[in-house]
Amino acid sequence: MPIVEKRAKPESIERIREIVGTDSVRTSKADLYVYGFDAGMHRSMPDAVVRPQNAEQISQIVKLANEHDFAIIPRGAGTALCGHNTPVAGGIILDLQKMNRIKEINPGDLLCVVEPGVICDDLNNALKKYRFFIPGPASSEAATLGGMVAANASGAKALKYGATRDYVLGLQVVTPTGEIIRCGTRTLKNSSGYQLEKLFVGMEGTLGIITEITLKMAPLPEKTAACAAAFKELVEAGQTVADIIAVPIFPAQLEIMSDICVKAVNKATGLGLPECGGFLLIACDGHPEAVKDEIRKVKEICEKNGAFFIDYTEDAKRIEELWKGRKQMLASLSVIKPEFSTVMLADDMAVPISKVPDAVKGFLEIQDKYDIYIPPYGHAGDGNLHTKVLLNPENKEHWLQAEKAVREIYDLVLQLGGTVTGEHGVAISKAEYFKKERADSIPFMRAIKRALDPKNILNPYKIFDWDESFLSNLRYPVEFSKKEA
């Protein structure tokens, strides 16, 4: 779909100032610049940054957008990695961070109610004293609940605890035409018509603006034990993952890291993990006796698959230290070679669990063909593998290699019965590969979008609405295009 600009004109911005107050609308160059991208690599300037305080204000802004034909891009903390928050057709960024109240924590009903701008870790800190939690993504220090719902985000705990979609009981949403509706319930289940609260999960801001979230809470486990294991070969680690699941044991976390990732973490954090081809970090949680049994079985499986180093611990501090290393891995990768940068390509593929060994083997074979690094890591327990591309951003050859390699990786993932995105979403950077994965259902998705957002106001030209020319314009970062020009 060729892009039709949907700019907000000065008179629209003036009207928005009247709705939210002058202080809540920013149009300085600095503001527009920093809100032109998320944690991914696509950039395009909005016409204004707006910080609404409630659903009524948002409803008025959406109605105005329908009248004046400008785009609205909802945004939480901007931790998205695929251009979700990039205003490709102009329009306004709706920054929801002012709507950050925890409205209710209700242990008796096993639920809590939050505004979309609440940060995941802040919510979990508040839930701790009630002995509950919500599993979050690796970016939980910054990511907001609204963004997590919009992307169906998940993280290391999804195998045992599920993704965000499994926690959404109810939503308040401003529709693309400005109505305020409630979906879902305050009950743990319902069969009350279309499960709209589930349709809104993963819609990447294209079907509505989430203004309130009712979440089921998971009970905090009584005990956690962790096991770290190093293998000579990455495929041995991959096989161990498949063997643990086949017991079945569902660890709370089951992370895999390839050699480069281990090196990067050691270099950045001084954790001193053993040099190896593949490293596993496994945590089991729950009833103390169950945890003891499970971690023992995990250890045996690691040994059987040739682990040359096993570190078993029930010490909460050591467990935290190990996971801190994993959490810092993405940042750590950039220290591997001074001239290399980490690029958000091929970032969160998922494969059926038993295909994890085939996938990591395949990724390494693809990497070997090129001068760039594509180190596999990720939440292997649920088949969700990550890679990042490490390249010299000033080297055009590297970018061309990256494009080829990423295409090969996605082709392999689809061939193994997987998906191009397990937890980050499609937005811009995965749109091309998404088209391959979902060719038959895209018309159905598009029909829903057009019926609900007839003027294409909400986060337009994302997921399924794009064309080749549009993508190639947006694929590479501005810096590179400038150098070329």
Added chain:
Amino acid sequence: MPIVEKRAKPESIERIREIVGTDSVRTSKADLYVYGFDAGMHRSMPDAVVRPQNAEQISQIVKLANEHDFAIIPRGAGTALCGHNTPVAGGIILDLQKMNRIKEINPGDLLCVVEPGVICDDLNNALKKYRFFIPGPASSEAATLGGMVAANASGAKALKYGATRDYVLGLQVVTPTGEIIRCGTRTLKNSSGYQLEKLFVGMEGTLGIITEITLKMAPLPEKTAACAAAFKELVEAGQTVADIIAVPIFPAQLEIMSDICVKAVNKATGLGLPECGGFLLIACDGHPEAVKDEIRKVKEICEKNGAFFIDYTEDAKRIEELWKGRKQMLASLSVIKPEFSTVMLADDMAVPISKVPDAVKGFLEIQDKYDIYIPPYGHAGDGNLHTKVLLNPENKEHWLQAEKAVREIYDLVLQLGGTVTGEHGVAISKAEYFKKERADSIPFMRAIKRALDPKNILNPYKIFDWDESFLSNLRYPVEFSKKEA
């Protein structure tokens, strides 16, 4: 929406015979009669009963229906309780029971793949040897997986194990315009565009015909222990439920029964449960040590709330016996008074868990105002309460009382923050109350239906598409209307 008939004419039925074979199309009076209703009380004759064998045949039939303008009502085993399978505008019943192959059981990927006509218990028997299961509804002996998905069915285990929606990873669906599409993945999570596989859960056959289901499997627990407890007052039992959840303990099953239900079960099964105002059946499962701890705590909470009888058992045979009593309860109710029948009204409301005591108290107060019985029972652990109305179907006064009482019950449930249907769906019998619950989101649901099914072919005039005159025509069973005439 006034009903427009969508009858299948003889030439359409002839074309369908060519598609599926003569043996797979029934038009005898007997066939049309028995396929005119489900386990609920609404009746209307179809023009033919068709038994397709694969998605391609269904696609052809749906395309024909769009061309010839007749309705299609998909049907599994017909265990629905609210008129889901009643062809109110005529058309054909698409009986999916011939599509009953278990296509794959894949323990390594934690999933299985089935056709829609597979019966829940048959699947669980097949999964047993791999030590997995899928939680099913009370009607699991007959209910099909396709019907379970279409209604987001669930049963006694939903508190701990979730509803059907939590198990659907992927679907193959024939759309309302006849395309065959795949939604979802073979991975445990995805962020790959709109989560259509979740939208199709609970759509009651109005948005597509499910032709294949990929289901996540739950691991069979190592051990189960059960605790039965009798209380003088039903509200004491209700309070016990709230107290158990508040620990938090998530029992695998937590069933509540009022006095009439206990009497009915005893009369029908000879189980010999103690006469009481309220009875709880609680099961905990998982790791043996965790189970032991949990059931001990459950017992203490029962004692604290005044239980005068507690039966604790780890004996699998006794546990099965207790649950058999509960499973037979619905059938048992009809033996309470010889002239009384069980009527499927107000059948599966859900309230926030902490409101269970208020709800059961309120239901009993409403019952006391009338000559009919409305005994509460249900899956109290997840707030999903059931009642049935017991009345003399030849007594018009009883029917009028039932109508009033049911309206009061639904009003109470909505006032307590609940939903009119926790696990059965809306269809016809709950449409009026559903409208109250979902007033703001019905236009959004309708917009989706119209965009995807522009000719209103699939299971028309259900959930949100109805009007008062239509409802009152269909509310009471044919037998009663005849007597009145």
